Amino acid sequence: MNINNILEQRTVQTSVPCRVDLGGTLDISTFYLTLQNLTPSTFNIALNLRTKVCLSSFKKRYIKVSSKGFKSAVFKENEVSFNHPMGLMFACANYFNVHGVHIYIESSSPPRSALGGSSAAAVAIISAFFEIFDKPIIPEQVAWLAHYIESSVAGVPCGMQDQLAAAFGGVNQWIWKMGKTSPEFQQVPVFDRDVDIEAFNSNIIVAYCGIPHVSKDINSQWVQSFINGETRMVFEQIAGLTTQFSKAVKGKNFSKAARLMNQETKLRLEMTPDVLDNTGKKLFKNAMEFNCGARFTGAGGGGCLWAIGERADINKLKVLWKKNLEPVKDAEILNAGIDNRGIQIIDNNLKVRN
Numbered sequence: 001m002n003i004n005n006i007l008e009q010r011t012v013q014t015s016v017p018c019r020v021d022l023g024g025t026l027d028i029s030t031f032y033l034t035l036q037n038l039t040p041s042t043f044n045i046a047l048n049l050r051t052k053v054c055l056s057s058f059k060k061r062y063i064k065v066s067s068k069g070f071k072s073a074v075f076k077e078n079e080v081s082f083n084h085p086m087g088l089m090f091a092c093a094n095y096f097n098v099h100g101v102h103i104y105i106e107s108s109s110p111p112r113s114a115l116g117g118s119s120a121a122a123v124a125i126i127s128a129f130f131e132i133f134d135k136p137i138i139p140e141q142v143a144w145l146a147h148y149i150e151s152s153v154a155g156v157p158c159g160m161q162d163q164l165a166a167a168f169g170g171v172n173q174w175i176w177k178m179g180k181t182s183p184e185f186q187q188v189p190v191f192d193r194d195v196d197i198e199a200f201n202s203n204i205i206v207a208y209c210g211i212p213h214v215s216k217d218i219n220s221q222w223v224q225s226f227i228n229g230e231t232r233m234v235f236e237q238i239a240g241l242t243t244q245f246s247k248a249v250k251g252k253n254f255s256k257a258a259r260l261m262n263q264e265t266k267l268r269l270e271m272t273p274d275v276l277d278n279t280g281k282k283l284f285k286n287a288m289e290f291n292c293g294a295r296f297t298g299a300g301g302g303g304c305l306w307a308i309g310e311r312a313d314i315n316k317l318k319v320l321w322k323k324n325l326e327p328v329k330d331a332e333i334l335n336a337g338i339d340n341r342g343i344q345i346i347d348n349n350l351k352v353r354n
Contacts, residue, residue, distance in 0.1 A: 003132065004100030007057035011344040012131050014053045014124040017046035017339040018107075018115035018166035020206055022261060023242030025222050028158035029183055030263040032176035037237040042161045043190075047206065048306060048339040048354040050111040051117055053124035057133060058102040058111050065089045065103045069111025082153040084182040088118055091153045092146070093285045096133070107300045110330070112212035114296065114303025116162030122146040123166040127302055127343045139167035139342055157223050160185065162298075169201050169280075169342035173246040190250050193317050194340060200339050203254045209279040211302040218272050218299045222292070225271065233266055241267075258309045259295030268300070275300035279328050283307075283321055285326035290317045304334070 019042040026032055032040040045117040058064050065086045066072040073086055077099035080090040089103055103125060109115045123146045131135050143163040151158040161174055168187065175186040193198050243263045248257035265284060268275050275296055276284060283305050287294035292309030307317055318333060325331040 001096075001098050002100040003083060003098050004057040004060055005133060007055055007101060009131070011154060012055045012132065014128045015344045015346065016120050016124045016127070016342065017165035017169055018049050018051060018109050018117055019044045019162060020047050020115065020119050020162060020204075020304070021045070021279070021317050022245055022264060022295055023238060024159060024161060024298060025219070026235070026239055026242065027161040027174065027176055028157045028223065029176075030223055031226060033178060033183075035236065035239055036177065037238060039187075039202045040239045041242055041246065042159075042174050043172070043175075043242055043249070044161050044174070045171050045204070046339045046342070047078055047109075047115065047164045047336045049107070049115065049334065049336050050339065051108070051120040051166070052106045053121060053128050054104040054106075055128050056102045056104065058100055059196045060131045063093050063099055063101055064351050065093075065105070065112075067105035068107055068283045071204070072269060080122060084205060087153055088150055088307055089125060090120055092122050092129070095126075095149055096129045097143075101172065109209050109334070110212075110304075112303065114210055114298035114300060116165060119146060119150060119162035120166040122150060123163050123343065129346050137345070142343065143167040156220055160202060167342045170340045171200065171249075171338060173242075188246070195349045196252075197338050197340055200249075203314055204306060204308050204338075205314060205321065206297075206304055206306045206334045207283060207321055207325060208304050208330070208334055209283070209302065210325075210328045211276060211277050211279070218275055218301045221272050222299075231271055236269055238264055240262050251354075254308055254310050255313075258293030258307075258313075259288075260293060261308055263293050265293075267294045268296075272300075276305075277302055279325070279331060280305050282324055284305070286320050286324065287317055290320070292317050306347060 026040040027042045046340040064074045147160040147164045173188040186353040245260040283296045292307045294307045297304040
């Protein structure tokens with residue numbers, strides 16, 4: 001379907017948050033279906049480093065995708081490559097059978113920073129197409145669709161927590177289970193009040209280590225070792241730690257949450273030492289010295305680390321992290337806060353709708 005005429009009259013913009021997390025990998029069906037007796041879950045925090053998508057008019061029969069950190073790409077509608085670095089974005093457009101569109105992606109987070117940016121972009125793109133076709137934007141539906149499209153083109157098993165953080169926002173524990181006919185998730189908000197979410201900002205920091213990540217490498221190792229039966233007991237421990245961590249954060253026992261996070265990070269390091277680069281290992285050691293917890297985001301292997309702890313400890317750690325990141329090219333403490341908003345639509349009058 002050619003939509004350049006529609007987009008000449010109406011530009012559509014959407015916006016979604018990225019995330020930091022703990023317990024990732026358990027949102028992959030390979031894990032949560034075989035660990036059902038443990039009620040597997042993941043924990044994530046939506047960040048106000050939002051990913052924005054704009055749909056505008058382009059040449060008939062062609063689709064263009066542009067994104068910071070990547071070279072712009074153009075494909076004819078029936079010649080799209082899903083193996084392209086932005087193949088997921090083209091796959092989202094193909095789902096709607098559209099052409100004559102330029103998909104412009106602008107992310108507030110560093111490229112390939114392991115903050116779930118590509119999955120967030122897919123959620124934003126799908127929301128934009130729903131808006132252009134006057135379909136109701138239901139966060140759960142958008143998240144599932146983004147997940148299944150990504151799973152169909154990624155070539156490796158994919159989780160779903162990134163899409164949920166983008167679609168819903170906030171601080172959540174996501175419980176994974178099987179419904180009557182398909183997998184289901186249960187959203188468990190960690191805090192009931194906005195004031196608690198705002199206060200929680202003082203208990204976390206997020207840092208970019210300067211090296212982009214490649215999630216497929218480490219994720220594939222985790223999946224294969226689990227399938228082979230080599231790390232089954234390790235992921236059983238991770239499932240338990242994630243549940244305990246969520247309860248500790250909800251109870252505002254951030255020193256306990258820090259200890260649990262460090263246990264989870266150590267288990268991951270034992271399985272895949274490359275999950276933290278040299279800078280990440282230094283920051284992790286710093287965190288433990290100040291009674292804080294630290295963990296890579298996503299599948300690690302570069303990208304970001306985040307830390308949790310009591311306010312006074314986090315403030316001390318922030319100073320040391322900043323000092324240790326200064327010599328590292330592109331590395332920095334990110335100016336990131338918790339975002340309680342999920343999908344937002346910006347209409348032609350520049351009004352924002354949730």
